[in-house]
Amino acid sequence: MSDWNALGDEAFRAEVRAFFENEFPAEYKFLPRRMRWSECRGWYLKLSKKGWIAPNWPREHGGMGLSPSKLLIYYEETERAGVGRMPDQGLTMVGPTLIRFGNDAQRAFFLPKIIAGEAIWCQGYSEPNAGSDLASLRTEAVPDGNDYVINGSKIWTSMAHDATHIYVLARTDKAARKKQEGISFFLVDMKTPGITLRTIRNIAGHEEFCQVFFDNVRTPKENLVGELHKGWTIAKGLLGFERLNIGSPRRPLQALEKLEMLAQARGLTADPAFVERLTQLQLDLADLGSLYRRFVDKVRRGEALGPDVSMLKVWSMDTYQRLSELLIEAAGEYGAVEGEVAMGDEAIDVLSPFYNSRPGTIYGGSNEIQRNILAKYVLNLPS
Amino acid sequence: MSETLTEHAALLAQSVGDFVQHGADLPRVRALAQNHAEFDAAQWRQLAELGWLGVLVPESCGGLGLGLAEAAIVAEGLGRGLVPEPYTAVAVLAARTLEGAAASPLRDELLAGLAAGSRLPVLAWQEQPDDFSGLQMATTATPFEGGFRVSGEKRFVIGATAADGYVVSALAGAEPQLLWIPRDAAGCSTAAQPLADGRCYGSVSLRDVVVPREQLLASGATARGALDRALDHAAAVTSAELVGVMKRAHEMSLDYMKTRVQFGKPIGSFQVLQHRAVDLHIQQELADAVLREVVAELDAGPDPAARARAASRAKSRCAEAALAITRAAIQFHGAIGFTEDCDVGLYAKRAMTLSAWLGNGRAHRARYARLSAPGAREAA
Numbered sequence: 042m043s044d045w046n047a048l049g050d051e052a053f054r055a056e057v058r059a060f061f062e063n064e065f066p067a068e069y070k071f072l073p074r075r076m077r078w079s080e081c082r083g084w085y086l087k088l089s090k091k092g093w094i095a096p097n098w099p100r101e102h103g104g105m106g107l108s109p110s111k112l113l114i115y116y117e118e119t120e121r122a123g124v125g126r127m128p129d130q131g132l133t134m135v136g137p138t139l140i141r142f143g144n145d146a147q148r149a150f151f152l153p154k155i156i157a158g159e160a161i162w163c164q165g166y167s168e169p170n171a172g173s174d175l176a177s178l179r180t181e182a183v184p185d186g187n188d189y190v191i192n193g194s195k196i197w198t199s200m201a202h203d204a205t206h207i208y209v210l211a212r213t214d215k216a217a218r219k220k221q222e223g224i225s226f227f228l229v230d231m232k233t234p235g236i237t238l239r240t241i242r243n244i245a246g247h248e249e250f251c252q253v254f255f256d257n258v259r260t261p262k263e264n265l266v267g268e269l270h271k272g273w274t275i276a277k278g279l280l281g282f283e284r285l286n287i288g289s290p291r292r293p294l295q296a297l298e299k300l301e302m303l304a305q306a307r308g309l310t311a312d313p314a315f316v317e318r319l320t321q322l323q324l325d326l327a328d329l330g331s332l333y334r335r336f337v338d339k340v341r342r343g344e345a346l347g348p349d350v351s352m353l354k355v356w357s358m359d360t361y362q363r364l365s366e367l368l369i370e371a372a373g374e375y376g377a378v379e380g381e382v383a384m385g386d387e388a389i390d391v392l393s394p395f396y397n398s399r400p401g402t403i404y405g406g407s408n409e410i411q412r413n414i415l416a417k418y419v420l421n422l423p424s
Numbered sequence: 425m426s427e428t429l430t431e432h433a434a435l436l437a438q439s440v441g442d443f444v445q446h447g448a449d450l451p452r453v454r455a456l457a458q459n460h461a462e463f464d465a466a467q468w469r470q471l472a473e474l475g476w477l478g479v480l481v482p483e484s485c486g487g488l489g490l491g492l493a494e495a496a497i498v499a500e501g502l503g504r505g506l507v508p509e510p511y512t513a514v515a516v517l518a519a520r521t522l523e524g525a526a527a528s529p530l531r532d533e534l535l536a537g538l539a540a541g542s543r544l545p546v547l548a549w550q551e552q553p554d555d556f557s558g559l560q561m562a563t564t565a566t567p568f569e570g571g572f573r574v575s576g577e578k579r580f581v582i583g584a585t586a587a588d589g590y591v592v593s594a595l596a597g598a599e600p601q602l603l604w605i606p607r608d609a610a611g612c613s614t615a616a617q618p619l620a621d622g623r624c625y626g627s628v629s630l631r632d633v634v635v636p637r638e639q640l641l642a643s644g645a646t647a648r649g650a651l652d653r654a655l656d657h658a659a660a661v662t663s664a665e666l667v668g669v670m671k672r673a674h675e676m677s678l679d680y681m682k683t684r685v686q687f688g689k690p691i692g693s694f695q696v697l698q699h700r701a702v703d704l705h706i707q708q709e710l711a712d713a714v715l716r717e718v719v720a721e722l723d724a725g726p727d728p729a730a731r732a733r734a735a736s737r738a739k740s741r742c743a744e745a746a747l748a749i750t751r752a753a754i755q756f757h758g759a760i761g762f763t764e765d766c767d768v769g770l771y772a773k774r775a776m777t778l779s780a781w782l783g784n785g786r787a788h789r790a791r792y793a794r795l796s797a798p799g800a801r802e803a804a
Contacts, residue, residue, distance in 0.1 A: 316793050331714045409699070415706075419702075420698070
């Protein structure tokens with residue numbers, strides 16, 4: 042396997058761009074919803090075969106071992122080619138978790154399955170009564186012989202209907218002094234008896250998330266990740282990377298491209314009031330880029346991400362929503378039309394950025410929770 | 425965020441911080457402001473002795489020959505301390521203009537004097553608001569044997585009350601010229617227009633001022649190029665001053681929120697104030713990140729369009745963030761914040777004058793739009 046980091050940035054970009062442009066199936070480019078596993082399986086396996094499925098993983102585990110700058114280029118080219126988001130929880134969350142907190146047996150068993158597309162993961166975090174207050178979760182796991190027996194329910198589980206496995210935060214010690222203590226991190230096979238699913242239609246009319254019910258679901262003891270009762274630490278350890286990922290200019294960039302396309306098609310660039318608002322948003326996004334690079338540089342220097350990374354998520358998702366809202370406004374009467382609208386030479390789906398940008402201020406810790414974190418841990422304000 | 429600064433830069437930031445006593449030198453600032461004085465000769469000498477006036481001046485003229493990154497560090501520190509002396513106007517705007525002028529003994533003498541603190545040249549270029557490169561210039565330089573006769577009105581000249589002369593832009597026909605006019609030249613008079621923060625704009629009136637040929641600093645494309653580059657660089661360094669102002673003001677707000685008790689609790693425990701403080705902190709960090717990138721970009725010597733775009737990006741973000749943070753600081757402090765005795769008012773007023781000078785946020789956004797019509801993609 043090549044050492045991609047030895048390539049120059051532009052050479053690397055050219056290679057990634059050519060592959061994505063030529064190989065990604067045209068019918069799925071710029072899909073306004075998430076791809077189902079049946080739709081993206083071929084692409085996943087193609088990337089896997091090429092050794093490109095896990096750009097963020099170390100090479101010893103089958104990843105590309107990309108440096109942050111190369112990883113960014115990889116992601117930018119993904120967006121540029123219109124490659125939609127695949128079921129990626131195994132690649133972005135479970136893999137890094139097992140590499141950092143798992144044991145050798147778990148790594149040997151699960152990592153190759155993720156690379157090969159044999160294990161598709163979903164995230165069992167939120168519950169009907171544990172959203173922003175995640176640590177109040179009530180799904181419990183009780184030891185019994187060689188197993189843990191899990192009872193409870195998880196919700197807002199994206200793409201659970203495509204997943205073969207789920208990682209679950211469950212309460213293992215109800216008597217713990219603090220609610221964050223006494224939570225453990227489990228890996229569960231979705232085929233285990235006792236698991237049932239209910240799909241939930243989202244505001245855009247797509248079935249992308251589910252509620253997952255656990256009724257005496259047995260998972261073997263070797264599927265406990267890290268120490269018993271220490272699952273909260275594992276969950277928290279991953280948040281910095283999740284927030285850096287959500288806080289990148291990638292997603293708002295998609296909305297800006299559409300907005301500029303529409304502005305050209307409708308001749309709005311001659312309207313000074315519109316141009317003032319567009320420019321403000323262009324600067325908001327350009328300046329997000331400056332802040333984002335500062336955090337990526339930090340990762341590159343090998344420093345841990347602190348709670349201040351939350352500000353990226355707040356600004357990125359806020360900017361994304363404001364872009365999506367100006368897009369609707371700029372479309373005039375067309376701003377009410379579902380699906381693609383022909384405008385000049387372009388066909389633009391005006392509403393999809395609006396829908397796609399809604400959950401970003403809610404998931405991964407709502408923007409209000411991020412502000413609480415920043416107030417407490419960065420500004421050191423009293424509680 | 426100082427953690428991204430190199431060790432050398434961190435040392436410089438530290439000495440500027442010590443110099444302004446980390447914002448504790450405000451009685452001096454207040455005393456000056458009350459008299460609409462903005463200049464203390466002893467303070468200026470110290471700035472010269474520390475080498476900061478000559479940060480951008482070439483070593484051949486007795487300066488340090490460093491870049492905007494260093495000038496920005498000095499300016500940010502002086503901004504924190506609300507130092508009213510015209511650092512950016514002289515050490516950046518005038519120094520860069522002179523540096524870009526044609527080689528001449530006069531140019532070198534002015535640059536050396538500027539760095540040493542013995543000369544105080546300032547640039548008198550602007551005549552209309554929202555101008556970026558003196559294109560709306562009406563001042564004329566009519567050639568005669570041996571030199572020019574210069575007539576016109578220059579406005580918004582920061583540092584004019586302390587200046588010993590002006591680098592004046594004027595048109596000879598259609599050709600821009602840069603000319604050195606001593607403050608006491610016959611026909612040259614300076615009026616001070618008081619500003620909100622106790623400083624002044626100079627309005628410089630030129631009536632048939634006779635300028636000998638040897639006081640011509642640059643002509644045509646050289647003059648235009650020197651002026652445009654200096655203005656973009658000064659906008660970026662003014663942005664650094666604004667970052668200093670906003671950081672200190674926000675610190676004062678946060679300190680107050682931690683100590684002021686109402687309803688039996690520190691007001692900083694109330695979520696509505698916390699979230700407001702966080703949103704302003706995000707603006708501060710965006711401003712700081714943009715500023716560092718922009719000064720590095722400008723130090724790399726980009727083409728004029730990229731340079732102008734970068735400068736406008738910095739000034740737009742830093743001006744708006746400083747205004748938002750300092751205005752919120754008044755609100756966070758409650759009625760005390762509205763009193764003359766409360767220091768946050770000084771910061772709010774300095775943010776206003778620095779924002780207005782060399783193009784405010786709105787004007788820079790409009791320029792950024794003109795310069796980047798297809799989009800800001802590559803910048804993101």
